[in-house]
Amino acid sequence: MTRPALDRQPDFDEVIDRVGTNCSKWDDMEAAYGVSPGDGGLAMWVADMDFRPPRAVQRAVEDAAAHGVYGYPGRNDAYLDAIRWWMEHRHGWQIDTGWILTAAGLVNGVAMAIDACTAPGDGVIVISPVYHAFGRVIRAADRRMVELPLALRDGIYRMDWARWEGMLTGGERLLILCSPHNPGGRVWSEDELREVADFCVRHDLVLVSDDIHADLVMPGHRHRMIATVVPDIRDRLVTLTAATKTFNIAGAHIGNAIIADDDLRAKFRGALAARGVSAGFMGMDMVAAAYSPEGAEWVDALVRYLDGNRRLFDQGVNAIPGLASMPLQATYLAWVDFSGTGMSRQEFTARVEKSARIAANHGTTFGTGGEDFLRFNLATPRVHVTEAVARLQDAFADLQ
Numbered sequence: 001m002t003r004p005a006l007d008r009q010p011d012f013d014e015v016i017d018r019v020g021t022n023c024s025k026w027d028d029m030e031a032a033y034g035v036s037p038g039d040g041g042l043a044m045w046v047a048d049m050d051f052r053p054p055r056a057v058q059r060a061v062e063d064a065a066a067h068g069v070y071g072y073p074g075r076n077d078a079y080l081d082a083i084r085w086w087m088e089h090r091h092g093w094q095i096d097t098g099w100i101l102t103a104a105g106l107v108n109g110v111a112m113a114i115d116a117c118t119a120p121g122d123g124v125i126v127i128s129p130v131y132h133a134f135g136r137v138i139r140a141a142d143r144r145m146v147e148l149p150l151a152l153r154d155g156i157y158r159m160d161w162a163r164w165e166g167m168l169t170g171g172e173r174l175l176i177l178c179s180p181h182n183p184g185g186r187v188w189s190e191d192e193l194r195e196v197a198d199f200c201v202r203h204d205l206v207l208v209s210d211d212i213h214a215d216l217v218m219p220g221h222r223h224r225m226i227a228t229v230v231p232d233i234r235d236r237l238v239t240l241t242a243a244t245k246t247f248n249i250a251g252a253h254i255g256n257a258i259i260a261d262d263d264l265r266a267k268f269r270g271a272l273a274a275r276g277v278s279a280g281f282m283g284m285d286m287v288a289a290a291y292s293p294e295g296a297e298w299v300d301a302l303v304r305y306l307d308g309n310r311r312l313f314d315q316g317v318n319a320i321p322g323l324a325s326m327p328l329q330a331t332y333l334a335w336v337d338f339s340g341t342g343m344s345r346q347e348f349t350a351r352v353e354k355s356a357r358i359a360a361n362h363g364t365t366f367g368t369g370g371e372d373f374l375r376f377n378l379a380t381p382r383v384h385v386t387e388a389v390a391r392l393q394d395a396f397a398d399l400q
Contacts, residue, residue: 010051012302013382016050016052033045034354042357042391045377047377048245048250049248051302052248054294054295056289056294056298061285064281064282076284082288086243086296087225099265102278103240103256103272108277110137112268115274117264124146129184130178130181131183131366156186157181157186164199174205175205177209177210179214180329185334185335186329193230197226200233205236207236208238209225212244212255213245213331216302216306217330218306238259241255242256252283314334320399323338324336324337336360338372352374352392355391356395358391
């Protein structure tokens with residue numbers, strides 16, 4: 001596969017006004033948090049980026065618009081081959097295009113896996129705190145959510161196998177792994193991934209690995225797809241990936257379930273068919289353009305920029321007594337612990353929203369263990385990160 005090099009270097013410092021564009025992140029934050037963009041409020045909650053995608057993606061959209069006929073799509077071999085190419089060249093994972101099923105985004109993929117592999121009343125395990133949408137789809141599907149709480153040691157999350165073994169009832173059927181972890185930003189080690197696999201085999205669980213942040217890994221860390229670490233669990237493994245988070249095209253609502261086992265893939269395909277889920281051609285064209293050498297070059301530049309934002313944010317926030325930003329190994333989502341302030345959740349949240357005028361996700365929405373935290377989205381021009389740090393330092397100035 002060949003693609004032209006970048007048309008131009010991406011300008012992640014460009015401030016793009018998204019207000020009034022039907023943008024959830026900016027247009028809905030006043031209703032959600034009482035923080036208005038009209039008086040300089042900063043949107044640091046919804047996990048999308050304030051950056052344009054690579055020019056290759058924009059060209060794909062422009063080409064489709066120029067054609068002008070938007071009918072039903074058929075099999076898109078370029079899309080499937082791009083996914084195969086990306087997994088091999090970026091993650092060292094050799095897959096067959098026949099393993100790929102398309103969902104309407106990663107949350108839909110999780111919902112389809114739950115539908116395919118469990119029944120109402122079954123237990124579905126999450127490792128908490130974790131991405132809030134998991135709980136939403138588990139409860140909506142009339143399944144029982146089982147939270148296995150992470151242990152916080154030396155400022156980062158660790159898996160707590162000794163504790164977890166005694167928390168299961170035997171009625172659990174599926175475990176969702178967030179890898180890399182959202183909101184904690186952990187890149188799980190190979191040993192940790194093997195332990196997850198062993199746990200699932202021991203308790204006869206289907207493993208759904210959500211790897212949507214796999215491409216957004218900070219320098220010095222390496223994400224591994226669990227299928228490359230423990231290949232012999234293919235009969236119980238569903239790997240969910242997407243270009244949407246990596247390339248800021250979440251509005252395309254497209255994601256991939258990569259399932260090597262024929263029987264498990266047939267169950268997932270049946271769930272898709274029963275719900276009438278199919279992909280739109282525009283999303284497939286965008287993914288085919290993004291998963292390319294040009295897209296890879298853009299992602300490398302993006303990660304360098306995000307790493308700069310991370311270092312700036314952590315230095316400023318960790319200088320505030322009582323605040324601790326968890327070391328970010330992956331994602332662009334800073335997970336800040338306010339427990340050291342001695343403040344109630346209501347007080348530190350009010351300082352962030354009313355004094356600093358920042359909309360950040362409430363830690364309670366991520367489940368057990370999130371009570372003392374807020375999550376801040378750093379995928380925004382650096383001027384916004386600089387401003388956020390200054391506002392937070394001012395809002396908590398009495399602690400300094």
